[in-house]
Amino acid sequence: MNGENTRGKRPGSYRGLELLPVHLYVLAHLKKAGVDYAKMMAKMSELPLSLIEDAIRDLTEAGLVERDSGSAIKRSKARFKKAFEVHKHHTYYRLSREGELFVRRIDGRWLKEYFNSLFPEGWRIVRELSRSGKFENLSKDIKREEIHGELRVYRFITPSGRTTQFFNLLIAFLDAKGI
Secondary structure (H helix, E strand, C coil): CCCCCCECCCCCEECCEECCHHHHHHHHHHHHHCEEEHHHHHHHHCCCHHHHHHHHHHHHHHCCEEECCCCEEECCCCCCCCCCEEECCCCEEEECHHHHHHHHHCCHHHHHHHHHHHCCCHHHHHHHHHHHCEHHHCCHHHCCHHHHHHHHHCCCECCCCEECHHHHHHHHHHHHHCC
């Protein structure tokens, strides 16, 4: 590189990695949880474990996520844990310093640009969908079959049009960021 900013021109890009909603979810989850493991992220979001593992691998390669070392973990570090201290039986991950800085830069403007880059009127659709919970309740001018298909591909809605657990958690995690 010739000294240019390492962040891509598109908001959904970071050092050549096109950030998908699942990447954003993992970043937001780790920001809120402190440290966690892939199986728990998959269980909470109701996404396939392989999808979460692929997202973690992508984010690790990009330098945004790193493995957490040690054999035990305290609740003060893993905020979603109920026990005071837990011995690790999984590979735990956390945001790297670079990941922490990246997540801090995410604000309402960034999210608007990000969702608009995913699909036409993405920001408006995501906001309406988060309020209504059903595709059928969106404004009539955006009820198009291709939008329904894209929302399903990103796992925002079920085949019946209801929002998924993944979408609801993503919105809840990002709520403080401007949605």
